[in-house]
Amino acid sequence: MKYLEDFQNPELAGGLLADIRATVTRPWALMEVCGGQTHTIIRHGIDQLLPKEVELIHGPGCPVCVTPLEVIDRALAIAARPGVVFCSFGDMLRVPGTDRDLFRVRGEGGDVRVVYSPLDALRIARENPDREVVFFGIGFETTAPPNAMAVVQAKKQGVRNFSMLVSHVRVPPAIEAIMNSPDCRVQGFLAAGHVCSVMGTAEYPALAERHRVPIVVTGFEPLDILEGIRRTVRQLERGEHTVENAYARAVRPEGNPAALAVLEDVFEVTDRSWRGIGVIPRSGWQLSPRYREFDAEQRFDVAGIRTREPEQCRAGEVLQGLLKPDQCEAFGTTCTPRTPLGATMVSSEGACAAYYLYRRLSTPGVPREASPVG
Structure with missing residues (x-):
């Protein structure tokens, strides 16, 4: 297959689903690691097409969603300072901090700019030598290389008014933490293909062996997801636990x-x-000593900011796969994209956003057919 639409072919999807149905003999719980995969699953109704024996648990694979509240508050504190140009990807602007978000900081006079690359922030720094330019560097292993390269270029070009607020996280230790949780029900993983395109698969065999779980690297189109599920179920039914690259x-x-x-x-x-x-x-990652001078957390002395998560937001349980978004009492009522309680409702890869966007609205205790759809 050569073209994107080939990976959305309904006839091929039907064949994969038929194979999964013919293979599965008992209940299995699989976790897709990446939020992009979650959106594909919910958008195309893959979880509803699978046989009842196969349950998909949504993992913590949304970098915006797992950025801790204290880091958001540090970003807000830096962005509100006079003389600062705060640059970020657009999906961070609506993420709520303790009492505001970056949109509100901009509305109150802060110079907050949406950029499409960390190199855009570096250019802004070169063009504004009298101002401090900060880039909000978040993400998994996928976005880390371009962010790292921006720091390399800043040092090479002598751009001293550029810095980065770093909140990069790594996937394999998160899988380890999930498997070590006493509440874990996950029996197999769909690993994030874009992460593995950067990092490779070397860290996964030890995880698969230690926890006796199959790990299948998958892409993000419907056929990618279904093929990953097919391979994972096949391994589980055979009692295998290896790493496969789909x-x-x-x-x-x-x-x-x-x-x-x-x-x-x-x-x-x-x-x-x-x-x-x-x-x-x-x-996670932090800047190494060779580049520590570009660490915005140290430059602006905000490392001491500490916060508490809002009790009414159950995003943490969603991120751990303990709760489906529409099982939260606030989902679609007090928590919406316009009035989010947590990042999972506003991120482009958030599980709550996927359920809301693709109309998986329900009220706890009310049958889905009676749920609001407006």
Whole structure:
């Protein structure tokens, strides 16, 4: 198959579904790691087409969603300072902090700008040498290489008024934390193909062996997801637990050597807090000593900001796969994209946003056919 529409072919999807139905003999719970995969699943109703024995649990794979509240508040504090140009991807502007978001900071006079690349922020810094320009560097392993390269270029070009607020997280330690949770029901994983295109698959065999779970690397189109599910179910039914690459058109076992080299140069592994989950050891990156001068958290002395999550938001349970979005009492009522309680409702990869966008609205205790659809 060569074209994107080929990976949405309904006849081929029907064949994969038939194979899954013919294979499965008992209940299995699978987790798709990436929020982009979650959106594909909900948009195309894949979870509703699968046999009842196969349950899909939505994982924490949305970098916006897992950015902790304290980091959001640090971003807000920096963005509100005079003389600062705060640059961010657009999906961070609506993420609520303790009492406001970046849109409100901009409305109150802060210079908050949406950029499409960290190099855009670096250009703004070159064009405004009398101002401090900060880029909000978040994401999984996928966005880390371009963010790292922006720091490399800032140092090479001598752009000293550029810095980065870093909140990068790593997927394999999150899988480890999920499997170590006493409430874990996950029996197999659909790994994120874009992450593996950067990092390769070297970290996954040990996880699969240690926890005796199959891990299948998948893409993001409907046929990608179904093929990943088919392979995972096949392994579970056979009692196997290996790593399979079902996204070979983009993923090589060794990953991207050039990207890995720049990551090793610019970042160092650190413990990282995940919103709604807590601190996961060695699950994040911070700037290495060679580039620490570009660390906005240190430059603006905001590391001491500490916060508490709002009690009414159950996004943490959604991110851990313990709760479906429409099982939350606030979903679609007090929590909507216009009035979000947490990032999972406003992120373009958030599970709550997927359920809301594709009309999976329901009220707890009310049959789905009686749920509001307006």
